[in-house]
Amino acid sequence: MGEPTSSCLGLIPARSGSKRIAGKNVRELEGHPLIAYSIGAALDSGVFTRVIVSTDSNEIARIARMYGAEVPFLRPPEFAGDNSPDIEWIGHLLGTLKESGETAEYFSILRPTSPFRTAATIRRAWNEFLEDGFADSLRAVEKCHEHPAKMWRINGARMTPVMINPDLNAVPWHSSPYQTLPEVYVQNASLEIARIDVVLGRGSIAGDSIMPFITDETEGFDINREMDWIIAEYMLSSGHAELPRVRREGNL
Numbered sequence: 001m002g003e004p005t006s007s008c009l010g011l012i013p014a015r016s017g018s019k020r021i022a023g024k025n026v027r028e029l030e031g032h033p034l035i036a037y038s039i040g041a042a043l044d045s046g047v048f049t050r051v052i053v054s055t056d057s058n059e060i061a062r063i064a065r066m067y068g069a070e071v072p073f074l075r076p077p078e079f080a081g082d083n084s085p086d087i088e089w090i091g092h093l094l095g096t097l098k099e100s101g102e103t104a105e106y107f108s109i110l111r112p113t114s115p116f117r118t119a120a121t122i123r124r125a126w127n128e129f130l131e132d133g134f135a136d137s138l139r140a141v142e143k144c145h146e147h148p149a150k151m152w153r154i155n156g157a158r159m160t161p162v163m164i165n166p167d168l169n170a171v172p173w174h175s176s177p178y179q180t181l182p183e184v185y186v187q188n189a190s191l192e193i194a195r196i197d198v199v200l201g202r203g204s205i206a207g208d209s210i211m212p213f214i215t216d217e218t219e220g221f222d223i224n225r226e227m228d229w230i231i232a233e234y235m236l237s238s239g240h241a242e243l244p245r246v247r248r249e250g251n252l
Contacts, residue, residue, distance in 0.1 A: 017080070036067045037115040045120075056076070056077055090109070113223045125138060128213060129193045136207025139206065140188050140191050142220045148162050185214070
């Protein structure tokens with residue numbers, strides 16, 4: 001597994017109160033809570049000096065510790081609402097850790113809704129980020145399936161395309177085959193890596209210089225709707241995806 005060459009914290013956000021899938025962070029997938037797979041991958045990656053779960057729930061904290069993560073304190077309720085941006089809980093967590101003597105240089109966000117992200121995925125992203133050396137942050141992306149050139153804004157009884165072909169004499173992009181359109185990537189929830197000083201010094205989780213980390217379809221698969229859960233179960237049963245190894249101490 002090896003030791004980290006630079007100090008990086010693995011941060012796993014897991015607030016309570018999910019609306020689209022009730023209790024999704026601790027709902028069982030293949031016999032373990034969803035959050036367990038992000039914890040297991042983070043621990044096995046060898047990248048992180050600490051793997052920390054940020055949650056406002058005592059029950060989620062108990063489960064996270066059972067699978068090997070730290071929960072040094074609960075997230076304040078004001079940073080755990082439906083519309084709370086990431087910068088709030090990350091800024092609070094990193095600031096509190098710094099006050100207690102934490103000296104890590106980097107952090108990574110590993111969302112529990114990406115259970116097929118593996119230890120190898122994390123190591124690959126970490127190595128690419130370190131090799132670049134100049135980026136403020138790295139963010140997982142994949143080639144979009146629904147192209148924004150075929151998306152529309154509705155204004156009353158009319159609509160206009162989100163993207164317009166600058167060559168006004170050519171076929172409009174919304175009427176063009178997918179393969180002829182500009183290559184566009186969409187971010188997914190698999191992982192992010194950034195410098196801690198970007199958060200504490202600039203109030204941003206990404207900074208200005210953001211490098212891509214291209215994931216495959218399973219690494220970037222995100223569970224946010226009931227249909228996603230059904231697809232995830234099918235991918236596992238059909239052998240199209242595998243889950244990271246987990247280790248549990250005690251009974252749920």
